[in-house]
Amino acid sequence: MASRAMNRASKIQRAHLERLAIVYVRQSSLAQVYGHTESTARQYALADDATRLGWEASRIVIIDADLGISGRTASARAGFRELVGRVCVGEVGAIFGLEVSRLARSSADLQRLLELCSVSDTLIIDSDGTYDLAQFNDRLLLGLKGTMSEAELHLLAGRLHGAKQAAAGRGALRFPLPVGYVYDDARATVLDPDEEIQTAVRDLFAAFTVTGSGYGVVGAFAARRFPRRAYGGAWAGEIRWGRLTHGRVLGILANPAYAGAYVFGRYRSRRTLTPDGTIRTTLIRLPLPEWAVLIRDHHPGYISWETYLANHERVAAHCTHHGARPEREGRALCQGIVRCGACGRGMTTTYPARRPAVARSSPRWWTRSSPTASCRWSRLRRLRWPWPRRMRWQIDGPAAAGPWSCGSSGRAMMPREPSGRFTSAIPTIGWWRARWSSAGRPS
Template sequence: MNGDHKIARRHRDRLALIYLRQSTAAQVRDNTESTMRQYALADTAVTLGWDRSQVLVLDGDLGQSGRSTRGRRDFKEVVAKVCENQAGLLFVLEASRLSRNSADFQRLLEFCQVTDTLIADADGVYDLRDFNDQLLLGFKGTMSAVELHILAQRMHEAKKAAARRGELRMSLPIGYVYDPDGQVVMDPDQEVQAAIADLFGAFQATGTCCGVVRAFRDRRFPTHGQNWTGEVAWMRLRQSQAHAILRNPTYTGAYVSGRVKSERVIDEDGNIRTRSVELPPEHWEVVIHDHHVGYITWDAFGANQRQLADNRTQRGARPPREGSALLQGVVACGHCGTGMGVTYSSSGAAHYRCRSRLDENHTPGCRSVSAAVVDPLVEHRLLDIVTPDQIALAQAAADELNQRETRALRAFELRVERARYEASRAERAFNLCEPENRLVARSLEQRWEAKLAVVAEAESALHAQVAQRPPLPDTATLETLAADLRRLWNEPTTSPRDRKRILRTLINDVTLTSDPSGDEIRVGIRWRAGSHEEQLATRTRMRTNRDAVELIRQRKNEGMRDSDIAEELRSLGLRTARGHEFGRHDVRNVRHSIGLARPSPLQPGELTVHEVAARLGVKPGTIYYWLRTGDIPHRKPATGAVCIPFTADIEAGLRARPAMARLIAPAQPTRLSPGLLN
């Protein structure tokens, strides 16, 4: 080998690393000769003087790209052993096996130069401390990176050219296959076609992916089998699968390429990663309309994308939900302009609450409004605006319902037809079997019985679907219902979500502005047509029974305690504004609301226990002791407070008692002048 004279004893005392790499698993599977040549480098290292035990073969990066170090554990081990001065020779079939990234390649060369590690390939041995060898290897590394770029660009341009002609074959979504001529056609299985068509119909009816999944909860849905063998598997529809189908423009009959682009980013760990970024439709590279037969139109696809965007609550969208609040998602605060959210109490009552309260950016006017106050007003205006002569629309809705039910029924019929066909095949296979071959006949018989069980299950599901199909009203009944939109609105079968969707077709948004000092709420309605109007709603306030308020006022003026007043109210059967029995805190709240503070139990000349203790300079416990022994006269009104008539005679008597003088601080210490002591 060229340059083997550069190998010294110090190199043979260390490991000889044999590094193997091929870019893809397909290369490992198909290019076996290249793999064998790389493994044979271990024998070459032995001929160069290394002991077999000192030769380490690293083949963990077979099937890994050399574009970066991501996922290449053996390359990282090579770098580690070189840096730890354990490697004397690094053997590769060619320089591009190490790395096709110039930065990684040059960094490895620098490590080998510092640790005196030789690098060998099919052309010879290189000593990185020699400038000529360093220059030659550096040039080889640069050429490998350039070669990768040229190959990638050439293949990418070829793919783009084929895509512009609509001839680049891509994996097709469920519902489409390639015919023998390479053309995109609908799956010939009518059950698959019916399922795809019903999915788009269910989304048009419900407007959400969750609604589509609920529509298919009793039906199977087709999906690609494992390993994309072309077989169709049937399972429950998942929300992610429904979302992917609704987002795929292939179902419009258009050939689309360039929906996603790849870009390289640096992650938190400092590694360079490649991520996919979805592009908006106006930036798609290739769009060829009417390329094949579609399930929906291009306009319907655009409407579906707008509906999906409106459903993304993480991006600020506020789609209609199942709650009872009619204005959910379209109501805003008239003081700060922020959208108002909906909260529900334990009893189910809905309130519109300004969202600015959550981040403490609300204005003094921001407050919550009961939905029971504004919803009836907006509902009344909506029903008054809509004229009752929409018979054609109602007829179209009935026709759509009939078609949807027919499609669903057709799916069950196709399922029965498929099951019967499979059972017929199993029967023919059983009849063709020789009776003497019992091992095969027994297996075919079990298969036939299993197919017959599937037929019975499919027929039972079909009968159940027919039985639960609701009868549609005749034309006369439909005209009567269409003429009475108000009754349709109030029908129990009309869900809150449906009412909200109807409202949003006519109303753009509603603004609520409340007066903190009054009971009126200004309701601003902005219609889709561009007009605006303002209505007034009266806030409903819960008020305590007038008799209870007067009784509380009377008893409090008499000096009764709140707990005693609450007990009397309970005995009379009077309740709070919320319908609860009165308690001490309820009585206090009523007193505060009517401006009735607790009257002072003290009469002129009376003091409390703490006031007497402060006057005498003792602790309150001492005063309570004197009260129990009768040394201090007092009275105790109905409120329970202790009132002490603390006259000058009583104070003087307490201070004059010798037994108690030690407990009492002097009332006013006498300050003596210096002249009195002489």
């Protein structure tokens, strides 16, 4: 122990003692924070080591903002960013860590920190010794430790994912069940014994068979409650009753568990790089042939597998996010490509009884939950002459501030005679706006 202390103190100079000693504390998950308290206590005790090595108590700073955050990336770690910032301005004399893996599990992040420490003459001190990054041997040793730490994380993740996939292949991997299902004493998936919950789920599928749309199901449940299982908090795992939403309807219709199927691997994670250099992980929904595990007739279902596939195709046919929308009355002109010139949302057309067509620029859920006086709807008049070469609209009213200005008092309509010339927002692809002349050509 005495030789180790001498080895530590041999590289510490007065210039280092006159600057800050940063004690960096991190645990990879909240479960480790609450369950592995001894490791956390050892990291906080590094402040006593800094005192014994000559730093004054006023110059010892503990950074523990990353407790419960993985060291795989630096983007989500505010404490690591604070540490790097202090090193860059030259106010850090030494960084204390229990081991190199506490600093970073990524070789790229660790090498960046080592380079900054080398330039700013900052020491790194762990349980094995003191490292001066200006010396090649110390820098090489820390680099090897960082590489081994990253490889260790890769091996652990590989083992965990392999065991998880093996259990899922047998249908033995347990995960939270959707509303309408519970685990029995034999760990098998069975229907919820609560008859009210079963009736609500069956009525949802029956309502979709009758109405054919998610909003139709929401309307059928307008005066009823629907069960929902709470996750986390004091109500974790318990059933709560509330209003049925459109998103929940689509989620239930898309869940193959209600058809008696055990499914694993419906989503795949993908890491993307944002323009500011931040690495983000997103989930991608995979098509049915690419699901990793699919075991049909695994448990009792509320609907058959054929009904599930038919519902899936029916919902996909009603999707208006991409491409042309379903054809209604009148001619199918510019379906799916017209956008509001004020807000940029896609225009949808409705046909109220005894009224002209109404073009709406907001989705139905938006107008219901957040009614606003702008960008809501515009009334269209029928064209009074044949359709040769002209595709134009004109704005009539005080809200005519721009193309397709859909204010509550503004109306977008066809010109009453083929002599007008104006700027319109007819078919806008993306955010591009076309200017059309009376001859029907871009001017």
